[in-house]
Amino acid sequence: xxxxxxxxxxxxxxxxxxxxxxxxxxxxxxxxxxxxxxxxxxxxxxxxxxxxxxxxxxxxxxxxxxxxxxxxxxxxxxxxxxxxxxxxxxxxxxxxxxxxxxxxxxxxxxxxxxxxxxxxxxxxxxxxxxxxxxxxxxxxxxxxxxxxxxxxxxxxxxxxxxxxxxxxxxxxxxxxxxxxxxxxxxxxxxxxxxxxxxxxxxxxxxxxx
Numbered sequence: 001x002x003x004x005x006x007x008x009x010x011x012x013x014x015x016x017x018x019x020x021x022x023x024x025x026x027x028x029x030x031x032x033x034x035x036x037x038x039x040x041x042x043x044x045x046x047x048x049x050x051x052x053x054x055x056x057x058x059x060x061x062x063x064x065x066x067x068x069x070x071x072x073x074x075x076x077x078x079x080x081x082x083x084x085x086x087x088x089x090x091x092x093x094x095x096x097x098x099x100x101x102x103x104x105x106x107x108x109x110x111x112x113x114x115x116x117x118x119x120x121x122x123x124x125x126x127x128x129x130x131x132x133x134x135x136x137x138x139x140x141x142x143x144x145x146x147x148x149x150x151x152x153x154x155x156x157x158x159x160x161x162x163x164x165x166x167x168x169x170x171x172x173x174x175x176x177x178x179x180x181x182x183x184x185x186x187x188x189x190x191x192x193x194x195x196x197x198x199x200x201x202x203x204x205x206x207x208x209x
Contacts, residue, residue, distance in 0.1 A: 002051070003058045005175035006074040008036055009066030009094040010115075010161040015041040016171035017049045017056070021179060024049035026172045036073050059087060060178035062094040062169055064193040065115050065123040065140065066161070071192040079187035088184040092177050093193065097169035099127045099134050100176065102159050105167070110137065112151055113167075114160040120145050122162075123195070142195050 005016045013036050016026040025048035027041045046053065059078045064071045078089050098113045108129050115123040122145060126138035152158050159165035 001057050001179065002055050003060055003175045003178055004042065004045075004056045005060040005062070005092075005171040005178065006038070006042075006077060007062035007094065007097065007169050007171040007174050008038070008070035008074040009062045009064040010070070010168045011067070012161070012168040013038075013041065013070060014168075014171040015045050016175050017045045017051060018172070018175040018179065021176070023172050023175070024051070026170070028170075031070075036070060038073060038077050042077075053081075054085070056081075056085075056087060058090060058178065058184070060090045060092050060174050061190055062097060062171070062174050063091045063190065064094050065117065065195070066094055066169075068192055068194065075187075075190045075192070078190060082187045089187060089190060090178045090181055090184055091190050092174045094169040094174075095123070095125045095140055095193075096177055097173040098160060098167055099125075099129065099136070100173045101167050101170060102127070102165075103129045103134050104173075107157065107159060107165065109157065111157045111159055112148075114148060114158050114163045116162045117142050117195075122148050123193075124148065124151075126156075140193070140195065 003018045007014045014028045017024045025045040027044045061074045061078050111127050113125050117123045121142050125140040128135045159167045
């Protein structure tokens with residue numbers, strides 16, 4: 001199975017292509033703004049892997065949490081690709097990707113994976129990492145910056161794009177997660193991980209004189 005993975009949930013955007021469990025190519029780009037040269041990265045990995053777009057069988061998308069704009073851009077690419085060609089799609093947790101990244105970098109024990117949620121808050125999930133296991137102890141939630149600081153003061157390892165132990169989710173790890181799955185979805189089922197409720201405020205009625 002040839003997988004193209006898109007991971008745009010952090011400032012370090014990445015694209016990877018794998019076949020089976022083998023990584024064929026990966027490209028990264030650091031962005032300080034909202035723009036992402038998605039197709040530039042895609043073309044780069046396809047050229048390095050000596051593949052055409054027709055060879056892609058599955059697109060795996062990192063759904064965050066993280067940059068809402070970046071995730072939406074990756075989803076749009078996947079949705080458009082599926083409309084043009086009959087390919088399979090998968091959504092992957094960028095937090096799970098981070099956990100595997102931490103494990104691969106020999107971080108062991110209880111680890112809080114931390115991602116900026118804006119508004120002075122952070123997405124946090126707690127994992128226990130060992131040589132052979134990557135176990136989620138505390139599911140994803142939003143906590144305040146003060147609580148993150150308190151956890152760090154208590155000696156808990158904090159890792160993530162904005163943490164001292166700097167880690168970024170990667171497309172190659174997303175592809176690794178996707179390879180073990182078969183719960184494919186249609187494009188409209190891909191949604192960013194966003195724990196806050198969406199609130200709409202009704203405009204007040206216009207008073208006429």
